[in-house]
Amino acid sequence: MIKIVIAGPRGNMGKEAVKMATGEESFELVAVVDHRYNGVKMNEIPTMEQLDIPVYDNMTQCFENHPCDVLIDLTTPEVGKKHMLTAFEYGVRPVVGTTGFTDEDVEELSQIAQEKQLGAIIAPNFAIGAILMMKFSQMAARYMPNVEIIEQHHDRKLDAPSGTAVKTAKMISEVREEMKQGHPNETEQMAGARGADHEGLRIHSIRLPGLVAHQEVIFGGEGQTLKIRHDSLNRASFMPGVKLACETVMKLDILVYGLEHIIE
Numbered sequence: 001m002i003k004i005v006i007a008g009p010r011g012n013m014g015k016e017a018v019k020m021a022t023g024e025e026s027f028e029l030v031a032v033v034d035h036r037y038n039g040v041k042m043n044e045i046p047t048m049e050q051l052d053i054p055v056y057d058n059m060t061q062c063f064e065n066h067p068c069d070v071l072i073d074l075t076t077p078e079v080g081k082k083h084m085l086t087a088f089e090y091g092v093r094p095v096v097g098t099t100g101f102t103d104e105d106v107e108e109l110s111q112i113a114q115e116k117q118l119g120a121i122i123a124p125n126f127a128i129g130a131i132l133m134m135k136f137s138q139m140a141a142r143y144m145p146n147v148e149i150i151e152q153h154h155d156r157k158l159d160a161p162s163g164t165a166v167k168t169a170k171m172i173s174e175v176r177e178e179m180k181q182g183h184p185n186e187t188e189q190m191a192g193a194r195g196a197d198h199e200g201l202r203i204h205s206i207r208l209p210g211l212v213a214h215q216e217v218i219f220g221g222e223g224q225t226l227k228i229r230h231d232s233l234n235r236a237s238f239m240p241g242v243k244l245a246c247e248t249v250m251k252l253d254i255l256v257y258g259l260e261h262i263i264e
C-alpha cells in the first residue's frame with residue numbers, strides 16, 4: 001500500500017488525482033494540502049470530492065500528522081518547489097506535475113534527491129501520447145532540424161510556454177545544434193511575433209477558453225513538412241501517468257525529470 005498526500009486537490013488536475021488515488025487498491029490517500037482550508041475534512045468543502053479525508057493548509061503539519069510515501073503536487077511553480085523541499089525533509093517521495101520549474105530549480109532539487117538518495121519525479125506531462133509526441137519529435141529533429149512548436153492551452157494556465165513545450169525543445173536540443181531559423185535578416189514588426197526562442201527553436205503559445213492541452217511540433221524541409229500533434233481532451237488523460245509515476249518513484253533513489261525516462 002502506497003500512502004499518498006495530494007497538494008492542490010480543488011484544482012483541475014488535483015480533483016482527477018484524488019479520484020485516481022482513491023480508486024486504486026494499492027494506494028491510500030491519507031490527507032490533502034490546500035492553502036485555503038485547515039483542520040477540516042474534504043467532505044466539509046463543497047468544491048472538493050466528498051471524502052472523509054483531512055485537509056491541511058500546511059505541508060509540515062500534514063506530514064507530522066500523516067506519515068506517507070508519496071506527495072503528488074499539482075499546484076503552482078513557487079509552491080511546488082517549497083512542497084518538494086518539505087517532502088525531502090520528511091523522507092517523502094515527490095511526484096510533481098506542476099510546471100514552470102527553472103533549470104536551476106531542477107538542478108537544485110536533483111542534488112537534494114541525490115544527497116538523500118530519495119526518489120522524485122518531475123513530469124511536465126503525464127499523458128502517454130504527449131511523451132510519445134516528444135520522443136517522436138526528438139527522433140524527427142535528427143533528420144529535419146528546422147522545427148517550431150505551437151502549444152495551445154486553456155486560458156487559466158499561469159505559465160508560458162507550457163512545461164511540455166519547454167521539455168520538447170530541450171529534447172530536440174539534445175540531438176540538434178543551436179541554429180537560427182527563418183530569414184537571417186528577419187525582424188519582428190510586433191514584439192513576440194516569432195514566439196519564444198529556445199536555441200533558435202521558436203515556441204508559440206495560444207491561450208483560449210475551450211482548450212485543454214494541445215501541442216503541434218512542425219518540421220519543415222525542402223518541399224515537405226511533418227506535423228506531430230498531441231491533444232489531451234480531458235484531465236483523465238494524465239492519470240495513468242500519475243499512477244505509474246507514484247509506483248515508479250518508490251523504486252528510485254534519484255530525481256527523474258520527464259516520464260520519457262520511465263516509459264521506454
Ligand SMILES: NC(=O)C1=CN([C@@H]2O[C@H](COP(=O)(O)OP(=O)(O)OC[C@H]3O[C@@H](n4cnc5c(N)ncnc54)[C@H](OP(=O)(O)O)[C@@H]3O)[C@@H](O)[C@H]2O)C=CC1
Binds near residue numbers: 008035099125127
Ligand atoms: N504534468 C502534467 O501532465 C500536467 C501538469 N499540469 C500542471 O499542474 C499544475 C496545476 O494545474 P491545474 O490543476 O490545471 O491548475 P488549477 O489552477 O486548476 O489548480 C491548482 C490548485 O492549486 C491550488 N493551490 C495554490 N497554491 C496552493 C498551496 N500553497 N497549497 C495547496 N494548493 C494550492 C489552487 O488553489 P487556488 O485556486 O485557491 O489558489 C488550485 O486549486 C499547473 O502547474 C499545470 O501546468 C496540468 C495538467 C497536466
Ligand SMILES: O=C(O)C1=N[C@H](C(=O)O)C[C@H](O)C1
Binds near residue numbers: 124153161162
Ligand atoms: O496547465 C495545463 O493544463 C497543462 N500543463 C502541462 C504543461 O505545462 O505542459 C501539461 C499539459 O500540457 C497541461
